[in-house]
Amino acid sequence: MENHKESASTGWKVKASQTSNNTFNPIRAIVDGMVITPNSDKEMIALSLGDPTVFGNFPPPDTAVQGLLDAVTSGKYNGYGPSYGHVEARAAVANHVTTDGAVVDKGDVYLSCGCSDALNMAITVLADRGDNILVPCPGFSLYKTLSISQGIDVKLYKCKPEKCWETDLDHMASLIDSRTKAIVVVNPSNPCGSNFSRQHICDIIKVAEEYRIPIIADEIYADIVFKNERFVSCASMSANVPILSCGGIAKKFLVPGWRLGWVVVHDRHGIFGTEIRMGLVKLSQRILGPCTLIQGALPAILSTPKSFHLETIRKLEENADYLFNQINGLPGLNPIKPTAAMYMMVGFDKQHYPEFKDDVAFTERLISEQSVFCLPAKCFEYPNYFRVVLSVPRNKTEEACARLKKFCDMHYHP
Amino acid sequence: MENHKESASTGWKVKASQTSNNTFNPIRAIVDGMVITPNSDKEMIALSLGDPTVFGNFPPPDTAVQGLLDAVTSGKYNGYGPSYGHVEARAAVANHVTTDGAVVDKGDVYLSCGCSDALNMAITVLADRGDNILVPCPGFSLYKTLSISQGIDVKLYKCKPEKCWETDLDHMASLIDSRTKAIVVVNPSNPCGSNFSRQHICDIIKVAEEYRIPIIADEIYADIVFKNERFVSCASMSANVPILSCGGIAKKFLVPGWRLGWVVVHDRHGIFGTEIRMGLVKLSQRILGPCTLIQGALPAILSTPKSFHLETIRKLEENADYLFNQINGLPGLNPIKPTAAMYMMVGFDKQHYPEFKDDVAFTERLISEQSVFCLPAKCFEYPNYFRVVLSVPRNKTEEACARLKKFCDMHYHP
Numbered sequence: 001m002e003n004h005k006e007s008a009s010t011g012w013k014v015k016a017s018q019t020s021n022n023t024f025n026p027i028r029a030i031v032d033g034m035v036i037t038p039n040s041d042k043e044m045i046a047l048s049l050g051d052p053t054v055f056g057n058f059p060p061p062d063t064a065v066q067g068l069l070d071a072v073t074s075g076k077y078n079g080y081g082p083s084y085g086h087v088e089a090r091a092a093v094a095n096h097v098t099t100d101g102a103v104v105d106k107g108d109v110y111l112s113c114g115c116s117d118a119l120n121m122a123i124t125v126l127a128d129r130g131d132n133i134l135v136p137c138p139g140f141s142l143y144k145t146l147s148i149s150q151g152i153d154v155k156l157y158k159c160k161p162e163k164c165w166e167t168d169l170d171h172m173a174s175l176i177d178s179r180t181k182a183i184v185v186v187n188p189s190n191p192c193g194s195n196f197s198r199q200h201i202c203d204i205i206k207v208a209e210e211y212r213i214p215i216i217a218d219e220i221y222a223d224i225v226f227k228n229e230r231f232v233s234c235a236s237m238s239a240n241v242p243i244l245s246c247g248g249i250a251k252k253f254l255v256p257g258w259r260l261g262w263v264v265v266h267d268r269h270g271i272f273g274t275e276i277r278m279g280l281v282k283l284s285q286r287i288l289g290p291c292t293l294i295q296g297a298l299p300a301i302l303s304t305p306k307s308f309h310l311e312t313i314r315k316l317e318e319n320a321d322y323l324f325n326q327i328n329g330l331p332g333l334n335p336i337k338p339t340a341a342m343y344m345m346v347g348f349d350k351q352h353y354p355e356f357k358d359d360v361a362f363t364e365r366l367i368s369e370q371s372v373f374c375l376p377a378k379c380f381e382y383p384n385y386f387r388v389v390l391s392v393p394r395n396k397t398e399e400a401c402a403r404l405k406k407f408c409d410m411h412y413h414p
Numbered sequence: 415m416e417n418h419k420e421s422a423s424t425g426w427k428v429k430a431s432q433t434s435n436n437t438f439n440p441i442r443a444i445v446d447g448m449v450i451t452p453n454s455d456k457e458m459i460a461l462s463l464g465d466p467t468v469f470g471n472f473p474p475p476d477t478a479v480q481g482l483l484d485a486v487t488s489g490k491y492n493g494y495g496p497s498y499g500h501v502e503a504r505a506a507v508a509n510h511v512t513t514d515g516a517v518v519d520k521g522d523v524y525l526s527c528g529c530s531d532a533l534n535m536a537i538t539v540l541a542d543r544g545d546n547i548l549v550p551c552p553g554f555s556l557y558k559t560l561s562i563s564q565g566i567d568v569k570l571y572k573c574k575p576e577k578c579w580e581t582d583l584d585h586m587a588s589l590i591d592s593r594t595k596a597i598v599v600v601n602p603s604n605p606c607g608s609n610f611s612r613q614h615i616c617d618i619i620k621v622a623e624e625y626r627i628p629i630i631a632d633e634i635y636a637d638i639v640f641k642n643e644r645f646v647s648c649a650s651m652s653a654n655v656p657i658l659s660c661g662g663i664a665k666k667f668l669v670p671g672w673r674l675g676w677v678v679v680h681d682r683h684g685i686f687g688t689e690i691r692m693g694l695v696k697l698s699q700r701i702l703g704p705c706t707l708i709q710g711a712l713p714a715i716l717s718t719p720k721s722f723h724l725e726t727i728r729k730l731e732e733n734a735d736y737l738f739n740q741i742n743g744l745p746g747l748n749p750i751k752p753t754a755a756m757y758m759m760v761g762f763d764k765q766h767y768p769e770f771k772d773d774v775a776f777t778e779r780l781i782s783e784q785s786v787f788c789l790p791a792k793c794f795e796y797p798n799y800f801r802v803v804l805s806v807p808r809n810k811t812e813e814a815c816a817r818l819k820k821f822c823d824m825h826y827h828p
């Protein structure tokens with residue numbers, strides 16, 4: 001037996017698949033590679049976490065909690081549903097996302113396990129190995145993770161910080177080739193905290209139309225826009241370009257752990273045909289859809305009164321103003337004022353911070369000296385910036401700003 | 415604008431990806447292609463649905479419902495967790511699946527969106543495009559759906575109805591080639607309702623060891639075995655073969671809609687190394703894991719008293735005995751007595767039913783004349799059989815048997 005045991009590990013050659021090796025999450029790769037040793041004299045403040053629930057200052061709406069309790073006690077949502085969602089849940093989403101410009105029918109809605117799974121379905125139904133999709137830079141890293149994992153290439157199109165992160169349309173157009181299967185548009189944006197104007201959305205759609213490329217609209221931050229801003233969905237502006245709009249309850253209803261999202265098909269001229277819809281159904285059959293209890297609660301969740309969202313936005317904007325004003329006053333730092341979502345990007349001037357070779361070095365030292373964690377924007381393929389979140393409680397945000405000021409005063413070279 | 419609209423649909427060439435086209439679910443393809451027109455004089459009785467919750471006679475345990483209500487009201491499970499699961503939930507699974515022969519640590523557990531997603535992760539982490547995996551025939555169709563979708567081939571190994579659906583080991587071994595990356599073993603089995611003996615599990619493991627092929631054990635029906643049977647996990651019998659065991663709460667706790675499953679890594683000799691574990695983590699980052707509320711409730715769910723499961727099993731076995739005895743008495747039908755899970759396979763003798771060219775024709779006519787729906791086993795690549803479920807309430811089961819008798823009396827040719 002001893003002998004046997006010894007020989008047991010010989011002759012085996014088990015390797016992880018290329019698919020899994022290529023499932024590369026840059027945030028994890030970069031953050032796990034960082035030296036994160038907070039200053040033990042100071043409590044750590046994480047301005048890095050894209051989860052608004054961690055500090056307890058953004059609880060979910062009562063409607064959502066009560067809706068879920070009702071769904072559980074009803075006993076009606078324990079079994080399998082259709083893999084792309086219960087019809088009542090899909091109808092509720094259709095109603096929720098319908099606008100004057102884009103009326104949505106329940107038949108256009110495909111539920112998923114969070115917006116992540118929605119994006120996976122949307123990318124996977126349009127692109128194959130060897131194809132490519134265009135994604136924003138800076139931009140949420142999941143598009144690339146999901147694509148590369150399947151051998152789909154991504155090409156990064158530039159967004160311009162000096163123009164509130166609007167797309168560089170010429171650059172976008174220049175990237176399109178015969179294997180380009182979709183343009184991903186994220187609006188409002190993580191990590192930028194930007195909200196595109198109606199005109200800019202129209203301009204993007206014009207490019208897509210000229211080159212006949214469908215749009216995947218990541219609208220998980222839909223409606224989370226600050227006062228004087230208006231959220232304009234891609235679908236509401238598109239006369240001709242077919243759109244897969246991906247969304248979910250994670251952000252607006254502050255329940256990212258509940259893992260419910262959707263793909264909505266917008267296709268006025270039947271360009272997607274039945275094939276793409278059938279494709280979405282087939283893809284949903286791989287893992288059989290989101291938790292049915294959350295589906296059961298969805299009509300209640302989506303009926304949350306507007307006042308709840310207005311209060312969320314008020315708190316985010318208040319933090320945004322504070323963070324912007326504070327950081328704008330610090331030497332060599334250039335915050336880009338956010339108008340939406342839950343994030344702000346801050347550029348740092350390398351000339352004036354010669355000690356730090358890049359954003360990773362800058363943010364590492366900020367942790368070790370001040371115990372403040374900002375996410376290096378290398379995670380979004382945008383070095384020399386870092387991202388701060390707007391959802392941290394005010395007192396912690398203030399303390400973080402004070403420490404950041406100390407840090408800058410210490411390291412700034414005029 | 416009219417002109418514009420007309421031209422809008424020209425020049426577009428959007429096609430669904432090969433990946434989505436190849437995501438082929440045989441059950442859907444076959445059932446959707448069937449002529450399902452029940453006899454309007456008789457209420458439809460579906461013996462086809464692999465969902466024990468549809469008739470209300472198998473409610474979930476109170477522990478599960480209460481655990482979930484507690485998780486919801488606690489407010490502690492609204493945010494993102496680690497993509498492969500909260501540590502408390504993983505510890506609860508480790509404790510739940512640990513046996514004398516195979517002690518599991520929480521670090522060996524990776525949570526997933528149902529067992530379907532667990533199987534997807536297990537297959538995807540081991541095999542790439544052009545590789546192949548061995549799957550049982552008859553067998554659950556999802557293995558093939560998930561594999562083909564990614565360009566992974568499947569080879570079907572035979573199970574023998576005359577030997578309680580034991581594996582034809584010679585056939586299994588004969589299929590192995592240099593691209594074989596895993597052997598899928600489903601025990602207890604859907605669609606067979608079989609439970610392998612300790613000896614047979616050992617014999618399968620011997621083949622895997624000889625050829626150095628890891629096992630993916632689909633153990634979603636773990637512990638659902640009839641009296642005098644014992645469930646033996648693959649891992650508990652394997653000294654040397656590394657195993658990914660896939661399971662979940664869907665069947666044992668009667669909550670398939672809740673979508674929580676797991677992959678457990680068994681690897682005494684470190685043959686999988688860290689690579690496979692890292693691969694599972696990476697794959698889980700694509701959709702960020704199962705609903706956190708269900709994770710929060712998992713310790714409570716898994717603490718359900720044994721008596722609950724014994725009662726489930728008692729009801730299933732009672733139905734199994736009844737169905738077996740009734741159908742065994744019908745001419746030209748050959749039920750294989752189940753010993754586990756929720757299904758029974760029934761062969762039909764084509765010689766004696768010359769009207770029907772196959773199991774699809776047989777079951778179609780059974781619907782149109784008797785409004786009884788049995789699933790043609792062509793769905794499991796096993797024509798000339800059909801599958802009945804054991805979870806339908808007794809009075810409906812009795813009525814279905816009476817109608818099946820009429821049908822056989824009508825169509826049997828001696």
Ligand SMILES: Cc1ncc(COP(=O)(O)O)c(C=O)c1O
Pocket residue numbers: 050113114115116117140186189190218220247248249250256259260261701702
């Ligand atoms: C832009 C963007 N899209 C999609 C997602 C994923 O959302 P979900 O948690 O619903 O999968 C996130 C999450 O942070 C995001 O920032």
Ligand SMILES: Cc1ncc(COP(=O)(O)O)c(C=O)c1O
Pocket residue numbers: 287288464527528529530531554600603604632634662663664670673674675
């Ligand atoms: C053998 C087998 N494996 C896996 C599954 C999928 O389980 P889940 O609903 O947890 O995804 C099923 C469902 O019927 C099954 O029969």
